[in-house]
Amino acid sequence: MTRTTPVAESSPATLNKLLCRALARQVLPRPPFWFMRQAGRYLPEYREVREKAGSFLDFCYSPELACEATLQPVRRFGTDAAIVFSDILVIPDALGQAVDFLPQKGPILEPIRSVGDIEALSPGRVRDHLDPVYETLRRARGALPQGVALIGFAGAPWTVACYMVEGSAPWELTCARAWARDRPAETQTLISILIEATATHLIAQADAGAEVLQLFDTWAGALTAAEFERWSIAPTAELVRRIREPHPEVPIIGFPNKVGRLYAAYAERTGVDAVSIDSTVPLQWAANELQPHCPVQGNLDPYLLVSGGKPLRDEAQRILSVLGRGPFVFNLGHGVLPQTPPEHVSELADIIRDWSS
Ligand code: CP3
Secondary structure (H helix, E strand, O other): OOOOOOOOOOOHHHHOOHHHHHHOOOOOOOOOEOOOOOOOOOOHHHHHHHHHOOOHHHHHOOHHHHHHHHHHHHHHHOOOEEEOOOOOOHHHHHHOOOEEEEOOOEEEEOOOOOHHHHHOOOHHHHHHHOHHHHHHHHHHHHHOOOOOEEEEEEEOHHHHHHHHHHOEOOOOOHHHHHHHHHOHHHHHHHHHHHHHHHHHHHHHHHHOOOOEEEEEEOOHHHOOHHHHHHHHHHHHHHHHHHHHOOOOOOOEEEEEOOOOOHHHHHHHHOOOOEEEOOOOOOHHHHHHHOOOOOOEEEEEOHHHHHHOHHHHHHHHHHHHHHHOOOOEEEEEOOOOOOOOOHHHHHHHHHHHHHOOO
């Protein structure tokens, strides 16, 4: 398994950022760390801003408040990266689909049900509609301490398609999987629109100052191996190709959630610079099968961060001892949960900072 695309030259400014160095495959005295969903309701300072913001989408489209939410975890925990405060569902919103976030229930969308619904989407609107997100990135880039990298992100086409077709958090994925199986031509049309919209959005984020990009494929694990090839690997490879044209210098991290041994195929065939692994992946397998080929990010169980104590400390040390000597980014296996005590996150940040290979 070898990479087909060369590692791009890093600029001098990114060379002193630990995250960028790890993604350029350098082995460092200690790995960089940040946490997926590090901004959110578990932080009292987030809840304070959230109350002022109105709807969740208004919050995402307020550069002032979104920039504040982006910076909060960096201030509190000294993470090596900030991830722009936004959501994967700004893409369906920009495409013209009705999207709402209900308190306690999560996202609700007016579901796509026909070819006509797909034809009504407008990929041409993405860049203008999402300009507030790019303004958030410009502000955050100017405000971040030296050495802290700024991450832009999007949902991978398959995961965003799941929400668009299901109309809500797709726990069962009944509609989306039935579409992929029974109506492959329509699914392909929707995925192609999402590739175009997502490429535009990620390129605009890099233009606005994102130094690293992450693709969240949260629902990749619901696919069979053949479907995963078609609906996750192929669209991701196309996205990576499109982003590399204007931005060869920006590394891309891919996170196909819960795909087991298929992480190896994903790392080999999508062309991403690094893979983020969920908490079910055995560490030694990741060290043997993934890390020789690309940097690995992950994979502490977010529930251990809720319970804390010795099990949290032991698992953090175990992850560091197995993966910390190769190119590695310390992160969770999925997002920080709302019931997480922030003190546990501070303790984890100290453990990583104090570790040395
Ligand atoms: O700190 C960060 O990581 C940056 C911001 C970020 C959010 N969502 C903010 C958010 C990121 C990277 C995301 C990604 C995202 N959004 C994913 C992929 C990662 C994953 O968790 O699988 C998905 C599937 C979504 C869709 C989404 N947005 C859901 C299912 C929900 C409701 C559930 C929940 O956790 O609340 C959201 C809302 C959302 N996105 C919140 C935040 C902080 C909470 C809303 C609130 O504060 O009222």
